[in-house]
Amino acid sequence: MLSTETIPNRCMFVLPKKGRGCRMLTREGQKYCGEHAIFQEHNEDRIPCPNDPKHTVNRRVIRQHLMRCNSRVIEEQWIVKDMNAMVGETKFTAKLDRRADEQEIACVLEKLQSCYCLAHDKLLADQAHYEEIDGHLEKNPDLSESKRKHLVQLSSIIGHLLRVGLLRNDSSTCTIELGAGKAQLTYWLTKRAPLSKFLLIDRSGARNKFDNKALQENPSLNIKRLRCSIEHLNLAELEMLKDVSSCAVCKHFCGSATDAGIRCLSNGIRSGVVLDGFVLVPCCHHKSRYSEYSGREFLAQWNMDSESDFAALRHIATWAVCGFSKVQGNRETHTQDQFADQCDGDVVAEDSGSIHTEHQLDIGTTADQGHGSDDAELTPWSPMWKEEMGRRAKVLLEMGRAQHLASLGFTTQVIEYVPRSVSPENLLILGFKPRSLS
Numbered sequence: 001m002l003s004t005e006t007i008p009n010r011c012m013f014v015l016p017k018k019g020r021g022c023r024m025l026t027r028e029g030q031k032y033c034g035e036h037a038i039f040q041e042h043n044e045d046r047i048p049c050p051n052d053p054k055h056t057v058n059r060r061v062i063r064q065h066l067m068r069c070n071s072r073v074i075e076e077q078w079i080v081k082d083m084n085a086m087v088g089e090t091k092f093t094a095k096l097d098r099r100a101d102e103q104e105i106a107c108v109l110e111k112l113q114s115c116y117c118l119a120h121d122k123l124l125a126d127q128a129h130y131e132e133i134d135g136h137l138e139k140n141p142d143l144s145e146s147k148r149k150h151l152v153q154l155s156s157i158i159g160h161l162l163r164v165g166l167l168r169n170d171s172s173t174c175t176i177e178l179g180a181g182k183a184q185l186t187y188w189l190t191k192r193a194p195l196s197k198f199l200l201i202d203r204s205g206a207r208n209k210f211d212n213k214a215l216q217e218n219p220s221l222n223i224k225r226l227r228c229s230i231e232h233l234n235l236a237e238l239e240m241l242k243d244v245s246s247c248a249v250c251k252h253f254c255g256s257a258t259d260a261g262i263r264c265l266s267n268g269i270r271s272g273v274v275l276d277g278f279v280l281v282p283c284c285h286h287k288s289r290y291s292e293y294s295g296r297e298f299l300a301q302w303n304m305d306s307e308s309d310f311a312a313l314r315h316i317a318t319w320a321v322c323g324f325s326k327v328q329g330n331r332e333t334h335t336q337d338q339f340a341d342q343c344d345g346d347v348v349a350e351d352s353g354s355i356h357t358e359h360q361l362d363i364g365t366t367a368d369q370g371h372g373s374d375d376a377e378l379t380p381w382s383p384m385w386k387e388e389m390g391r392r393a394k395v396l397l398e399m400g401r402a403q404h405l406a407s408l409g410f411t412t413q414v415i416e417y418v419p420r421s422v423s424p425e426n427l428l429i430l431g432f433k434p435r436s437l438s
Contacts (some may be wrong), residue, residue, distance in 0.1 A: 001259055003230045004158050006162075007295055008030075009025050009026055009035035010022070010023065010024070010025065010026065011023070011025070011026050011031075011035075011036055012031045013022045013032055013033070013036040013039060015425040018314075021313045022035075022036060024036075031038055031197065034046070034058075035055065035056060036056075037056070044058055044059075044301045045058055045060070046058060046059070047059050047062070047207045048171070049065065049066075049069060049074050050062075050066065050075075051066065051069045051070065051071040052069070052071035055071075057069075065271070069291055070204070070205060070227075071203075071204070073229075073232060074227075074228075077234075077237045078228075078233065078234050078235075078237035078238050079228055079232045079233065080232060080233065080234045081231075081232050082231055082232065083231070083232060083233075083234060083267065083268060084230060084231050084232070084233065084260045084261075084263040084264040085231040085263075085292065086105065086194060086291050087289070087291050087292060096436060098307060098308070098311050099311060099315070100311040100312035100314075100315045104308045104309070104311065104312040105312045105315060107309075107312070108304060108312035108313050108316065109312075109316065109389060111302055111303060111309075112313070112316065112389065112396065113389075113392075113394060114261075114302075114393055115302040115396065116392045116396065119395070119396065119399055120392075120395065120426070122399065122413075122414065123395055123399075123414055123415075123416065124409055124413055124414070124415045124416070125415070125416040126415050126416070126417065127156050127159075127416075127418055128155070128156045128157075128158075128162075128163055128415060128417065129155050129156065129158045129159045129161025130154070130155045130156075130158040130162065130188065130192070131322045132188060132191045133152075133154055133155040133158070133188055133193065134155055134359045136151065137151055137152070137155075148357065149422045149423060150184070152418055152422050153281075153417070153422060153423060154184065154188055154251070156172055156417040156418050156426065156428075157185065157249065157251060157279055157281060157362045157417065158185075158188060158189060158192070160279055160415065160417065160428065160430055161189075161221040162192070163247070164277060164430065164432040165279045165417060165432070166247040166276055166278075166279070166384040166432060167189060167192055167193050167196075167247070168193060168196065169192065169193040169194065169195045169196060170193075170195055170196060171195050171196065171197070171222075172243075172244050172245065173193070173196045173197065173244055173245050173246065173247075173411075174196065174197040174198070174199055174240060174241055174244045174245075174246040174247075175193070175196060175197070175198050175199070175246070175247055175248075175249060176199045176201065176235075176241075176246055176247070176248045176249070177198070177199070177200050177201065177248075177249050177250065178182045178201050178230055178248060178249070178250040178253060178261045178264070178280075179201070179203075179230065179250050179251075179252075179253045179257060179261070180200035180201060180203060180206075180225070181202060181206050182206045182207075182209050182210050183200050183206075183209055183210045183211040183225070184206060184210045184212075185249060185251050186198050186200060186210065186211060186214070186223065187210035187211065187213060187214045189249075190214045190221055190223070194218055194220070194221060196222075197223075197224075197240060197244065198221070198222065198223045199224055199226070199238070199240050199241070199246075200223065200224065200225040200226065200232060201223070201225075201226050201228060201233060202226075202227065202228075202231035203227065203228060203230070204227070205227065209225075209385055211223050211225060223254070226238075226241055228309050230257055230260045230261050231260045231351065234267070234268075234271075235264060235265070235267070235268030235271070235273045236267075236268055236271030236272055236273055239271055241268075241274075244274070245274045245275075245276050246273065246274060246275055247275065247276050247277050247278060247279075248261075248265055248275065248277075248278040248279075248280070249278065249279050249280075249283045250279075250280050250281060252281055252282070252283040252284075252425060253280065253281070253282055253283065254282075254283055254287055255283075255284045255285065255286070255287025255288045255289075256287065256288050256289050256292040256293070258280065258282040258288075258401065259292045259293055259294045259401070261280065261289070261294065262280075262404065262405060263294065264276065264406075266408055268314050268404075269408060274364075274411050276432065276433055277289065277410060277430070277431050277432035277433060278405075278410075278429070278430075278431045279428060279429070279430055279431075280401075280428070280431075281417070281425070281427070281428050281429075282398065282401070282425075282427065282429070283425040284425075285314055285317040285318070285393070285394055285397055286314055286315075286317065286318045288310075288314055288397070290307045290310035290311070293310065293382070293397075293400070293401075294400070294401050294404045295397065295399070295400020295401045295402075295403060295404050296400070297400075297403070297404065298399060298400035298404070299313075299396070299400050302396075313393050313396065313397065314393075314397075316389055316390055316393040317390050317393040317394045318390060319386040319387055319389055319390030319393075320387055320390030320391040320393070320394055320424055321424040321425070322386075322390075323388075340379050391420075394427060395414065395427065398427045399430055401416055402414050402429050402431075403430055405429065405431050406431075409433065410431035410432060410433060411432055411433070411434065412429060412430065413429075413430065413431075414427060414428070414429055414430075415427070415428045415429075415430055416428075418435075
């Protein structure tokens with residue numbers, strides 16, 4: 001991939017997400033830097049790292065690299081390779097098991113419209129609040145829109161934790177943040193529960209971590225960060241979780257990582273970990289795989305029990321975040337850039353730019369009257385109709401996960417925790433035991 005502007009001794013690779021050229025220097029006569037030398041013509045020296053194909057390594061030093069690679073699976077008692085995965089670690093397996101064809105999409109749309117009428121009564125709309133963050137927003141009116149939206153989401157997440165009694169300021173409790181990233185969620189949790197323990201799990205490192213900021217402000221905090229992909233984590237072997245009650249949180253856990261996280265929690269419970277509840281905020285349904293999805297029994301109740309049905313449902317879910325109602329025109333490709341800053345994973349819709357018509361996919365022409373949308377908005381194949389169908393697909397996928405979690409003994413709720421104007425990925429799965437409310 002070559003940039004249009006040639007700068008002497010600069011790598012000519014264009015970074016896809018940033019839309020600019022790589023700024024690394026190259027050797028004399030070379031087009032690419034060492035990291036992107038794999039794209040060099042007749043390259044034989046540079047290969048993708050076996051631990052993580054997102055970076056490359058020189059073939060001659062592969063053995064030494066694997067011993068110190070940041071993506072290696074380290075040998076610890078609490079790491080059991082792929083114990084929470086059905087197929088394997090999500091970053092190594094294909095994003096999609098298959099793509100749905102038009103007839104499969106039409107068939108699932110009919111099922112979706114039928115079952116949603118019965119399932120949507122279980123969906124709650126409840127934006128909770130956490131006064132510490134709300135006060136911070138009031139005192140800092142100059143914060144950028146993206147930062148404000150991020151904090152509004154954190155405020156609601158913490159508000160729901162408090163509502164059901166899952167966040168307690170007690171040294172006998174531990175909050176586990178899955179896919180912690182920079183751990184801004186944990187940072188705000190420590191403000192309310194400084195005596196509690198905090199365990200951060202993330203598969204990669206992060207700069208400017210908020211757990212460091214929290215410790216600078218309060219050195220007495222008990223925060224531990226573990227570098228481990230969720231697919232390999234055995235909670236039962238973590239010393240920090242011995243003799244404590246715990247709750248789990250995550251914000252925008254991408255695709256099948258959410259299902260691996262759910263299996264991580266259920267495996268921990270079966271092995272004696274005391275889990276009082278959880279608040280899980282999934283995202284990126286287009287990255288979910290049927291083989292990993294934890295809500296298959298729920299979908300089977302609605303006669304969506306095959307890989308092809310799931311592929312179609314996953315495809316429809318992308319319509320909720322593609323901005324169809326904001327950008328008009330046939331076969332125009334829309335991306336999820338408006339909320340990419342809220343998501344740690346890749347935000348690439350599954351072929352969401354293709355716009356079908358009711359003539360291509362015969363699903364009827366009567367507008368659905370549900371959820372207060374007017375007739376014009378819900379004309380089949382209009383932008384608003386497609387976004388609504390995408391939202392319903394997302395709701396159904398989370399209902400499936402919630403039902404699976406309920407089978408572990410939790411009371412579960414699927415909640416729209418912020419308006420869609422704040423984030424299109426606005427669904428939250430809340431789970432708690434009855435005693436959490438006491």
